[in-house]
Amino acid sequence: MNKLKKEPLFKVKDLVIDLYTEQVSVRAVDSVNLEVNAGEILAVVGESGSGKTVMTLGPLGLLPEGVSVDIRGQSQCSGQDLLNKPARELAKLRGENFGIIFQDPISALNPMKKVGPQLASQAVRLRGVSKQQGKEIAIELLQRTGIPDPEDRYNRYPHEMSGGMLQRVMIALALVGNPKILIADEPITALDATVQAQILELLKDIQCRENIAIILITHDISVVAQMADQVAVLYAGRIAEYGTMEDVLTRPVHPYTKGLLSSVPDLRSKRGENASGPAGITGSPPDQSSLLPGCRFVERCPVAQTFCSKFRPPLEVLPHLSQRHFVACPVAVESTIEQMEGEAYEQ
Numbered sequence: 001m002n003k004l005k006k007e008p009l010f011k012v013k014d015l016v017i018d019l020y021t022e023q024v025s026v027r028a029v030d031s032v033n034l035e036v037n038a039g040e041i042l043a044v045v046g047e048s049g050s051g052k053t054v055m056t057l058g059p060l061g062l063l064p065e066g067v068s069v070d071i072r073g074q075s076q077c078s079g080q081d082l083l084n085k086p087a088r089e090l091a092k093l094r095g096e097n098f099g100i101i102f103q104d105p106i107s108a109l110n111p112m113k114k115v116g117p118q119l120a121s122q123a124v125r126l127r128g129v130s131k132q133q134g135k136e137i138a139i140e141l142l143q144r145t146g147i148p149d150p151e152d153r154y155n156r157y158p159h160e161m162s163g164g165m166l167q168r169v170m171i172a173l174a175l176v177g178n179p180k181i182l183i184a185d186e187p188i189t190a191l192d193a194t195v196q197a198q199i200l201e202l203l204k205d206i207q208c209r210e211n212i213a214i215i216l217i218t219h220d221i222s223v224v225a226q227m228a229d230q231v232a233v234l235y236a237g238r239i240a241e242y243g244t245m246e247d248v249l250t251r252p253v254h255p256y257t258k259g260l261l262s263s264v265p266d267l268r269s270k271r272g273e274n275a276s277g278p279a280g281i282t283g284s285p286p287d288q289s290s291l292l293p294g295c296r297f298v299e300r301c302p303v304a305q306t307f308c309s310k311f312r313p314p315l316e317v318l319p320h321l322s323q324r325h326f327v328a329c330p331v332a333v334e335s336t337i338e339q340m341e342g343e344a345y346e347q
């Protein structure tokens with residue numbers, strides 16, 4: 001262990017989140033470990049229902065409504081424990097450290113109030129400033145997020161603004177408390193293509209200019225390629241593969257990651273694969289309310305062995321590559337190591 005290794009800004013360790021409704025109980029997050037360093041973008045990818053939102057927002061006390069939740073493990077931000085905190089203390093820590101950008105800005109804003117005053121009152125609440133200072137902060141934030149004529153826009157109602165402008169307001173709202181980390185849950189899904197690119201550019205800009213870390217939840221691999229420093233691939237509540245964007249996208253090891261990437265033609269041709277051949281993953285994710293002991297991908301996996309359905313695959317680090325490439329598939333790890341040794345021998 002490198003003694004000089006910095007403490008990550010945010011980390012979860014052995015995180016387990018069970019959700020209970022009257023009908024079912026679901027293990028939405030199953031022993032997940034993750035770290036986010038200051039100023040870094042971590043992309044969390046995976047199919048719908050894989051646990052991206054619950055895993056990211058759960059440790060902050062933001063859990064789905066109408067379900068009982070059991071959350072275990074550790075979660076820390078700036079060295080402070082987030083789990084087992086009274087709700088008020090957790091809300092305070094959340095306000096000081098995190099800004100959250102939701103997929104649908106309309107649902108996060110009050111439709112009856114002008115956007116500027118919504119930002120200003122949030123500034124009063126989170127920063128303890130006067131009303132006048134709150135207004136100044138709001139206008140500055142509108143400017144910072146690329147909203148033209150911020151003084152005029154201050155007095156607009158949400159319905160008077162376009163989707164892209166509203167998403168900028170949403171980002172401004174997330175920045176009010178001077179967060180160290182932004183959590184962006186599918187921030188561009190509701191927008192059209194040109195606006196999507198602009199919002200991604202704004203997020204990248206915020207990360208670079210202001211050294212704010214971003215946890216970016218997405219199912220779009222091209223967004224990952226464009227934005228991320230680190231990537232965590234989630235499958236049915238567990239991490240399948242985790243590492244730098246370069247490692248995970250250009251040297252994927254887990255069969256699930258490979259399947260996910262094979263549906264992206266650009267990446268396939270980059271790796272010299274035939275972009276028009278069969279792609280993607282067949283079948284559907286397992287029912288998380290009746291989980292068997294082994295690997296959760298086993299039924300859809302092209303390289304599965306008999307032992308895969310018996311034992312949970314550990315998240316192993318690949319020794320030959322960067323020390324931050326983790327894969328939860330002993331079959332794929334072994335064949336990758338063999339292949340790398342073969343290539344080294346040939347050279």
Ligand SMILES: Nc1ncnc2c1ncn2[C@@H]1O[C@H](COP(=O)(O)OP(=O)(O)OP(=O)(O)O)[C@@H](O)[C@H]1O
Nearest residue numbers: 019028047048049050051052053054055064067288
């Ligand atoms: N309100 C809820 N009631 C019951 N189960 C829920 C609820 N919210 C989430 N779950 C379950 O928790 C698991 C993880 O859900 P989560 O919303 O984190 O997935 P996700 O990866 O964010 O999906 P999406 O891409 O659709 O947003 C899923 O299996 C889902 O069925």
Ligand code: NI
Nearest residue numbers: 052053054185
């Ligand atoms: Ni989600």
